[in-house]
Amino acid sequence: MAASGQSTDPNTNIPDYEYIDVNTKPFHIASFRNEWLSRLKPSDISYQQEDEDAFDANFAKEMGLGPEIMSQLKSVCSVDSLRCHPEDQQPDPEVVPPNSTLKTLVERKKRQDYKASLKITKNRHDLYADELERLTVGRKPSAVADMIPEGEIILTINVYYPATYEKFCYVRPHMTLLMTGSHTLAELRDGICCVSDLQVCGEFSNTPDIAPDFISKDHYKSSFFFFEGVFYNDMRFPECRDISITTVEWAKSRNFPPYSQAKMEETRFTDLKVKVGFPYLYCHQGDCEHLVIITDVRLVHKNDCMDKNLYPLLTHKHRIVTQKCAVCHLFIGRWFTTNDQFAPSDPCLFCDKCFRMLHYDAAGNKLGDFLAYPYVDRGAFN
Amino acid sequence: MDLNRKLVKSDCEELLSRFQKTDSVRFEIFSNTWREMKFSHIFYGTKKREKRVFSRLVLDTASSFFLPPYSFQIRVGGLYLLYSLYQCQTTSPPEQIRLALKDWEDVKKFEKDALNAQHHDIVYILHRLLFLRAFHFTAMPTLLVFQKKRKVERSVQREAFIERTSRPQELINTEMLEELSNIHELYEKLKTSVCSTTNSSVNLSRKDLIPQLCSTVMNFYKLQQKDGSDDGEEDSGEGTSSQQDCSKRAERLAFIKSKAYGEAPEACKSRRHRQVEVDLTSNEAGPSNMSGSTRISKPSLKARTNENVHISGDMWKEASTTTMINCLTTLDSAPEKQKNLKRFKWR
Numbered sequence: 001m002a003a004s005g006q007s008t009d010p011n012t013n014i015p016d017y018e019y020i021d022v023n024t025k026p027f028h029i030a031s032f033r034n035e036w037l038s039r040l041k042p043s044d045i046s047y048q049q050e051d052e053d054a055f056d057a058n059f060a061k062e063m064g065l066g067p068e069i070m071s072q073l074k075s076v077c078s079v080d081s082l083r084c085h086p087e088d089q090q091p092d093p094e095v096v097p098p099n100s101t102l103k104t105l106v107e108r109k110k111r112q113d114y115k116a117s118l119k120i121t122k123n124r125h126d127l128y129a130d131e132l133e134r135l136t137v138g139r140k141p142s143a144v145a146d147m148i149p150e151g152e153i154i155l156t157i158n159v160y161y162p163a164t165y166e167k168f169c170y171v172r173p174h175m176t177l178l179m180t181g182s183h184t185l186a187e188l189r190d191g192i193c194c195v196s197d198l199q200v201c202g203e204f205s206n207t208p209d210i211a212p213d214f215i216s217k218d219h220y221k222s223s224f225f226f227f228e229g230v231f232y233n234d235m236r237f238p239e240c241r242d243i244s245i246t247t248v249e250w251a252k253s254r255n256f257p258p259y260s261q262a263k264m265e266e267t268r269f270t271d272l273k274v275k276v277g278f279p280y281l282y283c284h285q286g287d288c289e290h291l292v293i294i295t296d297v298r299l300v301h302k303n304d305c306m307d308k309n310l311y312p313l314l315t316h317k318h319r320i321v322t323q324k325c326a327v328c329h330l331f332i333g334r335w336f337t338t339n340d341q342f343a344p345s346d347p348c349l350f351c352d353k354c355f356r357m358l359h360y361d362a363a364g365n366k367l368g369d370f371l372a373y374p375y376v377d378r379g380a381f382n
Numbered sequence: 383m384d385l386n387r388k389l390v391k392s393d394c395e396e397l398l399s400r401f402q403k404t405d406s407v408r409f410e411i412f413s414n415t416w417r418e419m420k421f422s423h424i425f426y427g428t429k430k431r432e433k434r435v436f437s438r439l440v441l442d443t444a445s446s447f448f449l450p451p452y453s454f455q456i457r458v459g460g461l462y463l464l465y466s467l468y469q470c471q472t473t474s475p476p477e478q479i480r481l482a483l484k485d486w487e488d489v490k491k492f493e494k495d496a497l498n499a500q501h502h503d504i505v506y507i508l509h510r511l512l513f514l515r516a517f518h519f520t521a522m523p524t525l526l527v528f529q530k531k532r533k534v535e536r537s538v539q540r541e542a543f544i545e546r547t548s549r550p551q552e553l554i555n556t557e558m559l560e561e562l563s564n565i566h567e568l569y570e571k572l573k574t575s576v577c578s579t580t581n582s583s584v585n586l587s588r589k590d591l592i593p594q595l596c597s598t599v600m601n602f603y604k605l606q607q608k609d610g611s612d613d614g615e616e617d618s619g620e621g622t623s624s625q626q627d628c629s630k631r632a633e634r635l636a637f638i639k640s641k642a643y644g645e646a647p648e649a650c651k652s653r654r655h656r657q658v659e660v661d662l663t664s665n666e667a668g669p670s671n672m673s674g675s676t677r678i679s680k681p682s683l684k685a686r687t688n689e690n691v692h693i694s695g696d697m698w699k700e701a702s703t704t705t706m707i708n709c710l711t712t713l714d715s716a717p718e719k720q721k722n723l724k725r726f727k728w729r
Contacts (some may be wrong), residue, residue, distance in 0.1 A: 015521040032483065032665055036519050039486055044512050045519070055513050063502060073506055079469045081413040086419040093472050096427030100420065102622040103389040109425050129431050137475065152714050158527060234494035277526025286617050 015276060015297075023277035025050050029297060030179060030270035033153050045151055047302040069235035127317060130156075136315055141307035146242055148306055153181030155269055159282065161318070162289055164348070173318035179269060180311055185225050185232050186265040189282070191312030193224070196288040198376045205337075205372035208356070209364075216285055225264060225272050225292065232264040243286065261275055300304035320379035325351035327358065332377045340370035349375060386436075390424075390443050394463060397421060398543065399539060401459045409503040412462040437477040442524060447543070449485050455642055456505055456543040457492060467505045468516050478518040479511070485523070513548045554599045563592045 013031035015024045043050065060070040075081075085091055096109045141147055160174040177191050197217040204211040222243045225232040231244035248259045274280070276297055282290040305313055322332045326348050334348030340348060341359050350358070360369055416422070426434045444467055447460030464479055470567045471477060481489070489508075496504040511517065569587065588594070681689075 008642055017522075021524070021529075022520060023528055034522060036483055036486075039483075040519065044515075046516075049515075050513065053615070055510075059509055060508060063505065065502065069502070072501055076408075076410050076413075077503055077506055077510070080469055081410075082422060082466050084417050084422040091423075091426065093426050094429060097420070097423045100423055102393045102419065102421070102424055104393050104424055105427065106403075107385070107389050112427065125429060133431060133434070144609075156525065254653055276521050279528050279530050293528055295525040296522070298480075298518050298522060301478055302515055303478070303517055309460065 018275065023275050026273050027275045029153060029155075032297065033151070033181065033299070037151055042150075045299055045301075047306075049302075080148075090237055107215070125319060128317070132315065132317065136310075136313055137303075139305040139307050139310060141309070146306075148180060148300055148304070148308055150300070151217050152300040153270060153373075154296075154298055154300050154304060155179045155181065155294055157188065158293045158295050160183065160291040160293070161194075162196075173320065174316070175318065176295075176316035178311060178313040178315055180308070181270040182268055183311065184236060184265055185267050185269070186236060188236060188312060189223055189225070189264060189284070189351045191289070191314075192282065194284070194288060194379045195376050195378055195380050196285045196293045198380060199285075200374040200376070201372050203373055205370055206366060207370065208335075208360075212237070220285055222286075223264075223282070223343045226281040226283070227272055228280075231259060231261045232267050233261060234264045236265050243283070248373060265332055272352070295315060309360065317381070319382050322377050322379035322382065323349055325349060327354035333375050333377070336373045336375035338371045338373075340372075341368050387439060387443060390440055393424065394444055394447065397463065398456055398459045401462075402455060402542070405455075407455055407458045407504065409507065412459060413466070416466055421466070424467075425470060425472045428472070433473045434470075434477060437467075437471045437473045441477060441479050442472075445479055445481070445523065449488055454492075454495065460497075461507060462668055465511055466515075468511065468514070476516075479516050480520050480522055480523055481517045482523045484489075522626075550599055550602055554595060559592055559596060562595075566591060578588075615703045633723075650660055702728065 012025075013027050013035050015027045015032060017023070018025045056070060056074060059065075060067070064102075065073070069198045091097060096105055098111060100106065100109075110283045114177035117122050155178070157179060158174045159177065160172060175192075177188065179188055179191075183299065197215070199216045200211055200214045201216065202211075202214060220235050222240055222241045222242045223234045226244070231248065233242050233244055234240055235242070242261070244259075244261060248261065249259075252258055274294055276294050279291045279293050282292045305311075325331050326344060328351060331353065335350045335355040336347055337343055337350065337355075337359075338347045340346065340359075355372070356364075359370065359372070361367055397419055400419070401412055402602060403412050404415070420694075424440065425433070425436070442461045443463065444460060448457055448464055449460075450457070451462065468476060468479060493505060494510055496508075566587075
């Protein structure tokens with residue numbers, strides 16, 4: 001097993017706190033997995049549910065219990081013994097039971113009453129979150145080949161938005177992705193959607209139709225992750241450059257502890273040695289810097305989303321307020337104009353439809369004098 | 383959310399303390415307590431996504447009772463609580479109980495203890511949870527998001543739930559004492575055989591070591607028992623208690639300090655208007671304990687001068703009667719104004 005070869009001290013791969021409730025000491029993810037697997041029976045992590053009777057029979061045999069004691073034990077420990085209401089009167093689980101002594105319920109009742117007193121009954125964010133949950137929880141694959149193997153690692157990764165706006169002190173908008181241990185870092189990079197990948201640089205008032213061909217993502221493909229002193233560069237394409245070399249050399253010239261480099265596409269999560277809960281860096285488009293925190297590492301469970309193809313699996317997404325078109329106030333702004341005689345303000349935002357109706361004739365010829373830049377809204381991924 | 387967590391915790395503690403009073407580890411007794419408190423209802427009234435979030439919270443809270451430093455009985459209660467919560471949750475598919483790798487050894491040891499004591503229901507329920515795949519085998523007990531807390535809140539553990547240390551008693555048992563006395567005897571014999579002359583320098587070892595050791599342990603045990611009746615656990619040599627000692631000491635220090643400041647010597651007359659401020663913040667034990675914003679809201683300057691500039695009674699009267707301005711403004715004008723008012727009244 002890899003675990004025995006990897007470490008002389010077995011404890012280094014059992015994660016423990018570096019700072020309590022903040023982050024752990026670094027540990028090797030594959031060895032961590034092996035530590036768990038060496039402790040568990042295969043049946044503990046199997047997707048297949050055994051038979052109830054077989055379980056009881058096994059237990060009785062193991063403990064050396066007679067059938068009489070066993071049946072007694074079973075009835076004592078059954079779920080029915082926990083029921084708090086008569087069998088024929090199932091209360092509505094959506095309603096807080098009245099006259100409860102539990103403090104949690106007293107508080108919940110208070111909160112529900114308060115919410116009922118508000119005029120707004122629906123919360124858009126809740127709706128989105130419900131929708132997302134429906135798409136992710138417990139999905140089974142259509143083909144057996146797409147099934148995640150038993151004993152695989154599932155990582156929960158929070159990717160934070162770059163700190164470019166003032167509100168960042170109060171809310172930490174982020175997206176949460178689930179990845180498996182056999183994913184490479186490059187797959188995580190592809191899973192992260194950031195608007196700076198979609199930016200289009202340049203003025204396109206004469207040729208609005210070709211603007212989408214100049215997305216930054218296709219032009220500047222370099223990026224890197226930084227985990228525990230190692231820069232993992234994206235080198236999948238010939239035009240990728242090593243953009244971390246600047247930092248590495250800077251550090252070298254200042255007598256900093258040396259940083260090493262590796263390739264993103266060749267590194268799997270199981271190869272990493274990381275701290276859980278510790279902020280790391282993802283940098284792309286030269287200077288768009290995201291914090292990346294691995295919040296959880298665990299073994300896969302049968303209720304997880306089983307379809308390999310759905311990973312990286314988005315489980316949380318922060319919704320950002322979008323800037324709307326100045327004309328229709330309905331669609332998200334796509335164009336940004338200056339020196340524009342048709343516009344109510346300078347600069348001004350337009351959605352694609354309004355922009356074309358106002359600035360071009362039916363044949364698509366430019367009317368008047370203005371400068372137009374493609375605009376990508378922060379909330380484009382909502 | 384934080385408030386919710388506290389409430390859930392106190393509910394769980396209430397259930398477990400009731401369970402503790404029964405002095406039992408039977409699931410039957412536990413389920414009685416559960417029904418008595420109608421604990422299943424804790425899941426009722428949550429909607430859709432809230433459900434999942436709440437299940438997560440409840441299971442996380444409950445799983446802390448399943449692990450040390452709690453006593454065996456509370457841990458059994460914690461296990462039953464986890465099982466019952468897991469079975470009663472309204473979320474579908476159910477949320478799992480998070481179990482960290484570092485806690486696995488504790489769970490195994492717990493299982494062994496239960497097995498040795500022939501507590502079949504404990505082992506059955508533990509196995510049943512494994513059979514139901516109720517666990518997530520994780521790296522850490524909670525999700526970590528590098529949340530540094532401004533206020534360091536010490537996680538308060540119920541002292542009554544925590545097991546008393548029994549290491550001294552465990553270490554010094556009768557077998558060990560016998561062994562020790564044997565060795566002692568042997569050693570003495572050897573010594574006398576080596577040095578035939580009774581030299582005082584050889585008689586360095588204690589003769590009454592074994593009885594003394596025994597009585598010390600007995601004393602310690604008695605002391606622990608006595609302590610247990612009032613507040614207990616001064617003696618458990620664990621990190622938490624020493625921390626509490628520290629904070630107790632700090633409190634005592636702070637008390638003395640505040641007393642000293644409270645009886646501040648009277649300032650000389652010229653400085654009497656400067657009120658001595660008793661520094662409230664220094665009463666707190668340290669920066670970690672200080673609540674984030676203890677801003678003392680001062681009264682306005684006007685209010686403070688009014689309060690502090692005391693001109694003693696007679697002086698004030700004298701001053702108010704004799705000065706010209708006073709005469710002009712207060713004494714005559716007041717009735718005059720009243721007259722004016724009367725004159726202006728509409729009839």
